[in-house]
Amino acid sequence: MTKDLLLWDQTIFKEQEYFELDFLPENLLHRDAQMRSLKFSVSPALRGSTPLNAYCRGAPGTGKTSAVLKVFSELENATQKVVPVYINCQVDSTRYAIFAQIFKKLFGYPPPSSGISFKKLFSQIAKHLVEKKRVLIVALDDFNYLMASKEADEVLYSLLRMHEVQPGAKVGVITILSDLTLDMVRDLTPQVQSVFLPEEIAFPQYSPEEIKDILKYRVRYGFMQGVISDELIDIVTGYTADTGDLRVGINMLKRAGLNAERRASRAISKEDIEKAYEGSRYIHLNYTIRNLKKEEKVLLKCIVASGKEEMMSGELYECFKEKTDLGYTSFYEMVNRLEGLKILSLNTTGKGTRGQSRLVSLMYDPGEVEKRIDV
Numbered sequence: 001m002t003k004d005l006l007l008w009d010q011t012i013f014k015e016q017e018y019f020e021l022d023f024l025p026e027n028l029l030h031r032d033a034q035m036r037s038l039k040f041s042v043s044p045a046l047r048g049s050t051p052l053n054a055y056c057r058g059a060p061g062t063g064k065t066s067a068v069l070k071v072f073s074e075l076e077n078a079t080q081k082v083v084p085v086y087i088n089c090q091v092d093s094t095r096y097a098i099f100a101q102i103f104k105k106l107f108g109y110p111p112p113s114s115g116i117s118f119k120k121l122f123s124q125i126a127k128h129l130v131e132k133k134r135v136l137i138v139a140l141d142d143f144n145y146l147m148a149s150k151e152a153d154e155v156l157y158s159l160l161r162m163h164e165v166q167p168g169a170k171v172g173v174i175t176i177l178s179d180l181t182l183d184m185v186r187d188l189t190p191q192v193q194s195v196f197l198p199e200e201i202a203f204p205q206y207s208p209e210e211i212k213d214i215l216k217y218r219v220r221y222g223f224m225q226g227v228i229s230d231e232l233i234d235i236v237t238g239y240t241a242d243t244g245d246l247r248v249g250i251n252m253l254k255r256a257g258l259n260a261e262r263r264a265s266r267a268i269s270k271e272d273i274e275k276a277y278e279g280s281r282y283i284h285l286n287y288t289i290r291n292l293k294k295e296e297k298v299l300l301k302c303i304v305a306s307g308k309e310e311m312m313s314g315e316l317y318e319c320f321k322e323k324t325d326l327g328y329t330s331f332y333e334m335v336n337r338l339e340g341l342k343i344l345s346l347n348t349t350g351k352g353t354r355g356q357s358r359l360v361s362l363m364y365d366p367g368e369v370e371k372r373i374d375v
């Protein structure tokens with residue numbers, strides 16, 4: 001047996017967890033400014049004061065969740081007087097469910113399973129905070145799910161006006177929204193806007209150089225030495241940059257490593273990478289479509305139904321208008337947003353006015369898009 005072959009019980013992974021999507025790395029590269037802003041927002045809590053609210057926005061896979069979780073873990077290590085609670089609003093999408101999670105974190109056990117009223121749940125939380133002099137910071141990830149169900153205002157209102165019901169209660173909120181143009185603050189009621197006033201923290205897409213740095217870090221700690229060449233990391237970087245979503249690259253590395261092991265090889269080949277891409281390429285589409293608004297899905301459906309590779313935007317608008325009653329400005333914003341999310345690509349033909357001459361095409365196979373649209 002040559003030394004290039006792996007024995008059945010050998011592995012090329014040093015730490016496979018470095019390639020898991022929920023892995024929180026020790027260092028978040030290229031996110032110093034965002035981490036600084038987050039820490040600035042929560043820092044009053046360390047002195048027993050009410051933190052500033054914050055609003056993290058950016059495309060999928062740009063490190064928003066990871067940055068907030070890192071700051072939360074640092075807070076937890078620093079003091080018990082600040083209680084950070086992370087909520088995924090896709091999982092906990094009602095005011096009651098969110099407050100039940102907060103209760104569980106504060107008391108260490110869930111609210112009685114027989115059920116208590118929201119009012120009681122709320123007042124027990126508020127009392128606890130004041131009596132124990134603890135400051136609550138709640139991160140609401142995938143906040144768009146609350147906006148869709150119209151719970152957003154109630155949740156923010158209840159959290160941010162807790163001190164009116166229970167003087168001395170100190171609460172801060174960080175919302176996380178995977179969205180590029182949706183103006184979250186504008187969509188809230190004026191009563192909520194006047195108490196929310198968040199610091200806005202933008203998470204721009206990573207440049208190819210930044211993506212490569214982050215992937216190399218995973219390679220260094222996740223694989224044995226010499227498993228993947230720099231040229232192959234460049235290929236993974238290219239595919240990742242096409243979607244702007246780091247998840248694609250991280251998942252590709254894992255799949256490529258497994259493909260190499262299946263061949264009993266100690267090194268990843270170009271074929272291992274290409275095969276991995278087939279499995280990982282839809283990760284970005286999955287995450288993105290899941291978070292789209294109904295009308296955006298309708299727009300995508302219009303392109304799929306046309307059976308064409310590309311469509312003039314004027315023609316696309318005709319289909320969209322019929323199905324949604326929305327005007328051209330909304331349509332125009334949505335097309336731009338879907339381009340920003342790297343689902344659509346736009347080409348200008350040079351004809352027409354107000355961009356009506358743009359050619360719109362899908363960046364994915366129409367069948368794969370259709371499978372994921374539920375409207």
Ligand SMILES: Nc1ncnc2c1ncn2[C@@H]1O[C@H](COP(=O)(O)OP(=O)(O)OP(=O)(O)O)[C@@H](O)[C@H]1O
Binds near residue numbers: 020021214246
């Ligand atoms: N700067 C970074 N350094 C290292 N890993 C990162 C960095 N940014 C993101 N990642 C990794 O990329 C993946 C996606 O990141 P994360 O979930 O934080 O993105 P997100 O912006 O919250 O995405 P979404 O909006 O879809 O929830 C995770 O596996 C995370 O570990």
